[in-house]
Amino acid sequence: MSTPRSLNNLIEALRVLPGVGPKSATRMAFHLVQRDQDGAGRLAQSLVEALGTLKHCRHCNTFTEADVCDICSDEQRNHALLCVVEMPTDLMSIEHTRSFEGLYFVLMGRLSPLDGIGPKDIALNQLLQRASDGNVEEVVLATNFTTEGEATAHYLAEMLRARGLKVSRIARGLPVGGELEHVDPGTLAQALIERRGL
Amino acid sequence: MAKGGAKDRGAKNRINDHPAFVLHQYAYRETSRLLDVFTRDYGRQTIYARGVQRPGSQVRSVLLSFQPLLLSWFGAGEVKTLHAANWQPGLPQLSGLPLLCAFYINELLQNLLIKDEPHPDLFVAYFDAIKALALCSADAREVEPILRLFEKALLLELGLGLDWQSEADGLSAINPMQRYQFVAQHGFVPSEAIDACSGHLILQFAGNDMRDEALWPWAKAWMRQSLALLLGDRVLHTRQLLLDLQRI
Numbered sequence: 001m002s003t004p005r006s007l008n009n010l011i012e013a014l015r016v017l018p019g020v021g022p023k024s025a026t027r028m029a030f031h032l033v034q035r036d037q038d039g040a041g042r043l044a045q046s047l048v049e050a051l052g053t054l055k056h057c058r059h060c061n062t063f064t065e066a067d068v069c070d071i072c073s074d075e076q077r078n079h080a081l082l083c084v085v086e087m088p089t090d091l092m093s094i095e096h097t098r099s100f101e102g103l104y105f106v107l108m109g110r111l112s113p114l115d116g117i118g119p120k121d122i123a124l125n126q127l128l129q130r131a132s133d134g135n136v137e138e139v140v141l142a143t144n145f146t147t148e149g150e151a152t153a154h155y156l157a158e159m160l161r162a163r164g165l166k167v168s169r170i171a172r173g174l175p176v177g178g179e180l181e182h183v184d185p186g187t188l189a190q191a192l193i194e195r196r197g198l
Numbered sequence: 199m200a201k202g203g204a205k206d207r208g209a210k211n212r213i214n215d216h217p218a219f220v221l222h223q224y225a226y227r228e229t230s231r232l233l234d235v236f237t238r239d240y241g242r243q244t245i246y247a248r249g250v251q252r253p254g255s256q257v258r259s260v261l262l263s264f265q266p267l268l269l270s271w272f273g274a275g276e277v278k279t280l281h282a283a284n285w286q287p288g289l290p291q292l293s294g295l296p297l298l299c300a301f302y303i304n305e306l307l308q309n310l311l312i313k314d315e316p317h318p319d320l321f322v323a324y325f326d327a328i329k330a331l332a333l334c335s336a337d338a339r340e341v342e343p344i345l346r347l348f349e350k351a352l353l354l355e356l357g358l359g360l361d362w363q364s365e366a367d368g369l370s371a372i373n374p375m376q377r378y379q380f381v382a383q384h385g386f387v388p389s390e391a392i393d394a395c396s397g398h399l400i401l402q403f404a405g406n407d408m409r410d411e412a413l414w415p416w417a418k419a420w421m422r423q424s425l426a427l428l429l430g431d432r433v434l435h436t437r438q439l440l441l442d443l444q445r446i
Contacts, residue, residue, distance in 0.1 A: 019228025113301045113436040114222045114308065147263045147292070151301060154294045155439070159446050184259050186285045193290045 007033065059130060061123050062088045062106040071095075071104060078102045080137040084127065084156060086110045086144060094142065102140070105130050110143055111152040119155065127156070131165055138166040145172050212272040213240065215284065219324065220263045221304045225251065233261065233280065235269065236307055236324060241315040245271050247280040260285045264292045264300050264328050276313070289332045296331035298443070299341045302436035303327055303348055310356060310428055323351035342418070343408030349421040350406075358424055360385050362404030374398040380416075382423040 003011075007029060014025040032040035056062070057069035064070075071077065081102025085091050091104050109122040131139055139160050143149035157167045173191035174183055183191075218237040226232045229251040235243050250258045257280070260267065266286040271278040292300050303324070311317065327348040334340045353359050364371055365378070366385030372378070377394035378386035386400060399413045408414070 018225075021227075111439065113298070113439050114305055116435045118435060118439055119442050147297065147301070150291075150293050151297055151439075154297060155443060158443060162446050184256070184285070185287065186259060186262065186265065186291075189287055190291055 056108075060091075060104045060106055061108060061126060062091055062104065079135045081140065082131055082136045082138070083140040083142050085142045086149065086152070090142065090144075100140075107143070107152070110148045111155055112148045113151065122152075124156075124159070128159065128163070131160055132163055136165065138168060140168050140170065142170045211274045212270070212281070213278075214270045215268040215282075216240070216270070217286075217321070218243075218267050218269045219265070219328070220261055220267065221308055222263070223247075223261065231261070232277070234308060236311070236321065237269070238318055238321040239316050241317055242307070242311045242313045243271070243278055244276065244313065245269070245278045245280045247283075250280075257283050262291070263304065264297070264332070265289060266325065289329060292328075292332055294336070295338050295443075296334045296341055298436065298440055299345055300328060300331050302345070302434065302440065305434055305436045306349070306352060306425070309432055309434070310352065317355055320351060320355040323348055323355075339411075342414050346403075346408060346414070346417040346421055347406055349425060350403075350417075353421070353424050353428075356428060358383060358428060362400060372397045372400050372404070374401055380420050380423065382420075382427055 010029045010032070011022070011025045014020055014028050015022065017025075020028070032043070053065045054063045055065070055067075057064045057072055058067050059072040060069060062069055062071075066073075078101045081100075082105055083094065083100060083102055084105045084107060085094065086107050086109065088106055088108075091106055094100050094104075105123075105127050107122045107124075107127065109117060111117060111119065111122065130136070139156075141153040141156055143152045143156075153169055157169070160167050171194075172187075173194060174180070174187065180188060216237055216239065218235045220233050221236050221242070222234045224232045224234075226246065229249050231247045231250050233245045233247055235245055237243055247257065247261065249255060250261060260283045262285075266289060268284040268286060270281040270283075272281055273279045307324070311320075327344050330344045331341065334344070350359070361368065362372070364385070366381060366387050368385075372386060374397045376397045377389055377391070378397055378400060379389035379391060379394050381387055386395075386397075395416045399410065399416055402408070402410055402413055403417050403420075408417070
């Protein structure tokens, strides 16, 4: 028996999701059309709605439905502090801590020279414009502590410093409540190298 | 019996605690990664690291580029499977310009080393280069000699090394008072041209002595021309990134 065309299309479409191969896609497709048609309808509708309404915030580049996102339009926040992150999920993680009062900029990626991702492939020019708006005094680089995140931080630091901005990098070291005995040796070694004066 | 046989074959293809560096890694499926590693005795290998992308994975923080590791893996096919990874102390994590230079070195290896070909001497040169980069100060000029000496070791390993002490004809020794023109893959030809390099500097490079900064632009040009022969029309993204950075 050949698979109906529309079912085949659905299976193929589900394969765009990360980590979903032909088998998982087939399982998902059958689940949607056989067991949860309501859920399938909501999924289809949400996809169309998200694609139709979501755009990038004019200021911080994260996803939003308005021209400017809620965080950027919040007058209470510190407009002199700008935190640069790789992805919207990183922004959400920092927001979750409720310990940062400034604004954000989302690069939507990172420099990865070995994957051929260079400065033109992430939102560097937009960040430059954003950081030179006259209000920003300090840029906090919160890219990941992977080698690519570090390379991105270095590139951004050089670029922003050349324009007279103060640049800082989030700290790394032992986790909060971390006991030396249980922490991985690489983290501990780096914490000793990057020790701070008291 | 069959089971025992498979086990024996597995044991034969198992490598334990072997010195290696991760050159690059790619996300694979939802929770795994494919590692491109440079090992001491087995050259470049592709190793499948199952489940390292999971939140609680202990191995993920160990699988860092530019950190000496001891890797254990098994498998007979082209892609091996990671069994264990242990971080080795000694090198601070790279940052800043030395980090970008280390990416450049990795990109060279990814482009020029064939998988499964052992290069133990080059592994030592790689280790030395990464160590020197990790110990660099903020002075951008410190990276130059490190990169040139690694490129020289790489060319030697790939069969494009030159006898830096003799002229291209192989008969006469480089004369420190004479000037020479460089011809990639061939060597140094005596030249009266005003822009030719003095034999004195060539002999310094022959002895891996990079103290004289007058040598640096020459060595860079020689290495660039020689590597271009190996790279063909392949573009080095890290080289472009370093150029972009200079223009800032």
